[in-house]
Amino acid sequence: MPGTGVQGGATDRDGLGRRTRGGGETTDSPFTAPTVNRKRSFKKALRRDWQLYVLALPAMVHLVLFAYVPMFGAIIAFRRFRPGGSLIGDEWVGFHFFELAFSQPQFWQAFWNTVILGGLWFVIGFPLPIILALLLNEVRARKFKRFVQTITYLPHFLSIVVVAGLVLQLTTRDGTVNQMLGWFGVDPIIFMQHAEFFRPIWIISEAWQTVGWGTILYLAALTTVDEQLYEAARIDGANRWRQTWHVTLPGIRPTIVVLMVLNIGTFMAVGFEKVLLLQNPLIYSTADVLSTYLFRIGIGASNFSLATAIGLFQSLIGLVLIVSANFVSRKLVGSSLW
Numbered sequence: 001m002p003g004t005g006v007q008g009g010a011t012d013r014d015g016l017g018r019r020t021r022g023g024g025e026t027t028d029s030p031f032t033a034p035t036v037n038r039k040r041s042f043k044k045a046l047r048r049d050w051q052l053y054v055l056a057l058p059a060m061v062h063l064v065l066f067a068y069v070p071m072f073g074a075i076i077a078f079r080r081f082r083p084g085g086s087l088i089g090d091e092w093v094g095f096h097f098f099e100l101a102f103s104q105p106q107f108w109q110a111f112w113n114t115v116i117l118g119g120l121w122f123v124i125g126f127p128l129p130i131i132l133a134l135l136l137n138e139v140r141a142r143k144f145k146r147f148v149q150t151i152t153y154l155p156h157f158l159s160i161v162v163v164a165g166l167v168l169q170l171t172t173r174d175g176t177v178n179q180m181l182g183w184f185g186v187d188p189i190i191f192m193q194h195a196e197f198f199r200p201i202w203i204i205s206e207a208w209q210t211v212g213w214g215t216i217l218y219l220a221a222l223t224t225v226d227e228q229l230y231e232a233a234r235i236d237g238a239n240r241w242r243q244t245w246h247v248t249l250p251g252i253r254p255t256i257v258v259l260m261v262l263n264i265g266t267f268m269a270v271g272f273e274k275v276l277l278l279q280n281p282l283i284y285s286t287a288d289v290l291s292t293y294l295f296r297i298g299i300g301a302s303n304f305s306l307a308t309a310i311g312l313f314q315s316l317i318g319l320v321l322i323v324s325a326n327f328v329s330r331k332l333v334g335s336s337l338w
Helices: 033-048 050-077 096-102 105-125 127-138 142-157 160-170 176-182 195-222 227-235 240-251 253-265 272-278 281-287 290-300 304-332
Strands: none
Touching: 033 050, 050 304, 096 105, 096 304, 105 127, 105 195, 105 281, 105 290, 127 142, 127 195, 127 240, 142 195, 160 176, 160 195, 160 272, 195 240, 195 253, 195 272, 195 281, 227 240, 240 253, 253 304, 272 290, 290 304
8 A cells, every 4th residue: 555655565653663574463663672682681591501600600799799889998098087087988088198208209109119119020021921831831751741740830839928938038148149159258148138129039039939830821822823834834944943933923922912911911019018018118219119118098097098009000000001902912912801
């Protein structure tokens, strides 16, 4: 019929946006069908895999309670908080505590110590697990390979307090390090009273404790590299070094990029516990980092608003770094965290 828009099997739309056929039969709108399908698929998945959702529930509750709810407390960086007063502070002060932090020389000393220590660890510590994984991948003797893996993994399971105690004992005046130096006629050195020795000691102890554990992901990634690529490289005359450079490293590049982005994101959060346990007032010039500085300001001096402002500034830098690193990685190598 002319003017009705319905002819034979043709369709038209009624006033609600639903499709109608010649007999007045209505069908769902294409704008609502995907939503309905998504709801149905979620309910179906919930009925089918409800046990998995129940297992994930405690982790989700823990994440919300200890990661998202505490974010509300960041408001005291802009309000004056007094112990015993309001949980959100007694009065609005704006950026007063940020200005106060930026005006203190101790803050900038801790800031640059954090940058230097984080930069040294990223340059030295980040490649070490990759190198160790590549070396272990070339070992053909299984027993020796497992022995090396076990030896390098074990320090990870030691408490940081134990590791710090070992470091302090080894570097005392009568410690093992000074005894070995005495064999060469070197006078004893009290290492932890000289600021210039803190960074090398921290990096060496951190590498000893974490590098072996960090190789696990890279060794797992190495198992995914196609063996046919190595065979093709050998046929083309590539030696072991060229196989590593042109086959192995490109094969684990996505894993390297993801871990690199994560490491850049934690650049400003260098190991708080170990630094706190190893430092003392004599070596604050190199050993005091932002996390230990705000610990003294917040817990030691009970200036919670100032400590929150410093922590918020530190987190903001970490956010900028991880977003920037992810963007650059996606543009340059095509791999990224998101």
